[in-house]
Amino acid sequence: MSNQFLFADEPTKQQELPQECWKILIVDDEPEVHAVTKLALSDFSFLGRGLEFHSAYSGEEARELATQHPDAAIVLLDVVMETDDAGLHVAKFIREDIGNRFTRIILRTGQPGQAPERTVIVNYDINDYKSKTELTAQKLFTAVMSSLRSYRDIISIDHSRHGLEKVIASSTNLFALQSMEHFVDGLVQQLSWVIGGARQTLYAAAGRSANPAHMIIRAAYGEDADQLMNQQIKASLPKHVLPEVDKVVRSHGIFYGEDFVLAYCPSQCRPQGALLCMIGLTRDLTDSEKDLLQLFADNVQLAHDNVTCLQDTDELMADMVSRLMVLEQEHVAKxxxxxxxxxxxxxxxxxxxxxxxxRVQQTATAATMYERAEQLFAVMDQQPASKVSPCQERLKRAVRPLHMADSDAAQIAYRALNERLERFDGLGLPEGKQGQSIAIESQVLGMAMHFSKLAGHDLSDEGIVQRLQEERERHFSAALVDAVSANISALRSLIK
Structure with missing residues (x-):
């Protein structure tokens, strides 16, 4: 049996920019260095965020601190501590052992001769090298500012990469609802990073309702993004933003507030479109950023409209399947x-x-749909691994109306298709269901298909029974194998 199935992997977590402060790790065995560094940077601010300091006084403490704070923006790292090269070992630990390529490492040394700058820069993945004797308060400020800008840009590139991965992965199947939500999520993330400076970026769609209050957040990025998903937009916005929502929706335009932007995304197939909200902006947008925002508002809803039309089609097809199943069940019975x-x-x-x-009649009726869908699955089973994904998406689209239909027979067929690769011994896919956790109707349909294929071969009744006995308590239950074995002649006559 094939081991191909229709489920995607969970997305991986990525590095995030801090919401309140930039984390700075100070690693030095001299307490006065920690005090002077904090004093020199006490009034530092970048992009509206201050600094949050964490101290370590040895290489071992530094390794623990770097592990606890992978989101640290900068490490101010002394070279000579408990050993002459303790700081270099810490730098190697950060880059190689915990794989942190984001944090900027500024090496500070009071004894440059013991760690020559050229040698250290070449052999260790650090970002700056400073002698303590030359590192005045102004130079420290400059080094930290330039490192934070680099850190911001690196994280921005990483987020853009993740956003593009979502868009590219989802663009292979813009006809699946889950994929489209992923697609829009990727676009919102991309927009948030290209424009930058917003605490939250929200995308809310209205569905069939023409009431702006019913707009539901479908994509969110930034602060409290997970908590805001699937919430009503008006319940999630700050009070000073709310008066402008209805105006933007009525005018189908864009409103630029002091620290927020609202942009209407028109729909061609629903009474109401969508709303893009960027909240907590720390600066005014440039003309090019405004053009980008307008482009997003004009076009992203077109892609979402495609899915909306497909949803409408699915609902229509589901209703037709429900009605068809009633007629089909009557026809099977008669x-x-x-x-x-x-x-x-x-x-x-x-x-x-x-x-x-x-239940017998419902299972037999489900067989009429299962048999048609099985032909599609057979095509997928014959594809090489590189070609499986498009077939998977095609099949998910094809059987979705079964899942949505208000029909017991349709639900039996849908469940059986999902369980077609499960095995009675628990070694199947995709969930490894075992024994009676596999629906009895799914087991019956699976056995009926297997038996039909065996009967189509040039095998005697005894040969078929022998083949089935080999699958006893493996692919199929003993009861199913015995039921077929005891009635082999009668069942064989149905195939001829």
């Missing part, structure tokens, strides 16, 4: 002999396992 061999085998097995008459 004309079982006119159904495909697979449906007849399913009906016979469900009856043999003593399911209720209603």
């Amino acid at each position: 004309s079982l002999r006119q159904q495909t061999p697979f449906v007849q085998v399913t009906h016979a097995l469900a009856t043999q396992l003593q399911l209720s008459p209603a």
Whole structure:
């Protein structure tokens, strides 16, 4: 059996910029150096954020501190502490052992001859080298300011990379709702970093409602992003922003406040579009940034509208599937002999396992949909690993109306398709379900499909039974194997 299944990996966590202060790690064995450094930088501010100091007095303490604070912007690192090269070992630990390539390392030494600048710069991944005798308060200020700018830019590039990864990964399937939400999330993250300076960037969509109060946050970046997701936009905005929301929605325009921006994103297929909110700006936007914001507002909703149209299609198809299942169940009940061999085998097995008459009919009806979908899965199973993803997305799109349909038969078919690679012994995919945790209807449909394929080969009844016995308590339960074995001739006659 194939081991291909339809689930994506969880996203990985990335480095974040601080919300309140820039973390500075001071590593030096002289307490007065810590005191003087804090005093010299006491009134320092960059992008509206001050500094937060953490002290270590030895190489060992520095390693612990670097591990506890991977989001530190700068390490002011002494070379000579408990040993002549303790600081160099700390720098190597930060870069290589814990893999922190973001933190800027400024090496400070009172004995430059013991750690020559050229040698240290070449052999260690540090960002600046200063002699304590030349490091005045002004030069320290300059070194910290330039290092913070570098740190900000490096984190910005990393966030842009993550945002682009989301966009690129999602652009392979703009027809899946989950992928589109990921896509918009990536765009919001990209916009937040390209423009910069906002405490929060929120994207709220209105759905079918024309009431701006019903706009729900679909993508969020920055402070409290996780908590704001799926909340109503008006309940999440500061009070001084709220009076402008209705105006922006009515005018379909953009409003620039003192520390916020509201931009309406028009929709072509819903009575209301979406709202982009950038809150807590620390500066005025440039003309080019305003143009970028306008471009985003004009175009991002077009992509979201595509998904909205597909949602509407899914709902229509789900309603049609529900109605079709009613007619199909009546047809199966009245004309079982006119159904495909697979449906007849399913009906016979469900009856043999003593399911209720209603459940037998629902499972046989589900078989009509399962059989059609199985043909699509068979195409995916034949694809090389590099081609599996597009097939997965195609299949998810194809069976989504089954999941949404208000029909027991449709739900049986959908669940069986999700459990088609599970095994009775728990060694299957995607969840490793075992024994009775696999729905009995899924087991029946899986056995009916397996038996139908075996019966299509040039095998005797005994040969089929032998093959099934090999799967006893592995792929299939003993009860299912026994049910087929005991009725092999009757079931075989349904295939011919």
